[in-house]
Amino acid sequence: MLVSDVDSTFLTQEVIELVAEHAGAREQVAEVTTRAMRGEMDFTQSLHARVATLAGLPVSVLAEVRAALVPTPGALELVERCRAAGVVTALVSGGFHEAIDELAASAGIDHVLANRFEVRDGRLTGRVSGPIVDAQTKRRTLEELAARHGVPIERTVAVGDGANDAPMVRAAGIGIAFRGKPALVEVSDVHLEGESLLDVWPHLERILERD
Template sequence: MHSPTSPSAQSTGLPRVSGARASGELAALGPGLLVMDVDSTLIEQEVIELIAARAGTRERVAEVTARAMRGELDFAASLRERVATLAGVPETVFAEVLEEVELTPGARELIDALHARGCRVGVVSGGFEEVVCPLANSLGIDHVAANRLEVADGVLTGRVLGRIVDRQEKIRCLHAWAQADGVPMTRTVALGDGANDLGMIAEAGLGVAFCAKPVVTEAAPAAVHVRDLTAVLDLL
């Protein structure tokens, strides 16, 4: 399944990338840290929708997700609303969904190219650790932040445990990881497709909208218009 995002560059006549390119220290030394969203960015799907399919609530969840990504709803509140519909789904769903996840074309190549340049890579996800962490480990990703679903007696309770990875948490992770890696903010890159990514996109040395919702493409300094993550290298 492919999540509804911007049309392909070919269908709109857009170039692969547009907007700002790396400049200053970022251009001279290269990126030191790239942080990206997961659902509809690193991967083609929205994980919560894959889980909701097992609960029979996929259509409802997809509609709320779309509104949240357009910036029409508070992300944390909308996440709690969507997660509540998952109550009763067996925890075996995590392994099933992990098998369904499709990497966005160029994902592995982008990560390998960044690592070859000495750049660290992090993912910040409004999705769930139970799926994101194994995926990140398989790709050699250096930093991971995602939400965690509560499980009791082998089934999902419909609640989120601990903090929620929302717009502010994504900003916090970007700064914390840059500091931990000894990377100045001028050498950071942030990449995402939804309104909850706008904060980190604004804070990074170069913020990139990836096949994003219009509100994100309009605000981001740079944009990728093709579903090929190696296009990010064109900006660097």
């Protein structure tokens, strides 16, 4: 099983920064994102602060954001290889369903877990709807999906880039930091600095070869 973070891992961008650009708050949001990914700021607090800057935006901007998404080089090819090899795939994101679900469905991803924007009268309220997908949620999702599919935890691969991916990466059979922040690199089994997410594939092959 492969479980991947989304923003700056499966995608080249941070979705919330793309949304914030429409609110004229991209620089402010990017600064908070960077601090959170380095582990300098609590992720949940940082997310609430970033989403608050989006209050009043029409929900129609999310279609523009979806159209602007750029998968990381090799990401879609990695999913294709996983599907062909019978590897279960999941995206677990501190980002937002409204941005990534369409791309995930077209790529053939098996599971997606992310946050949701609260919307009222066709506009973002500046709040998150429902529980926050934080670092511990990511870890629990890895473990729950592995149990659901009957995949031993040692046959799982988790990949991310930021501090909020650390518990998930540590829990996986092989934990990968993809162009990762120091806080994640410290706890990962593998650190990839290349441009392509397809560099994850050889590590999945190692697990598949054990069959």
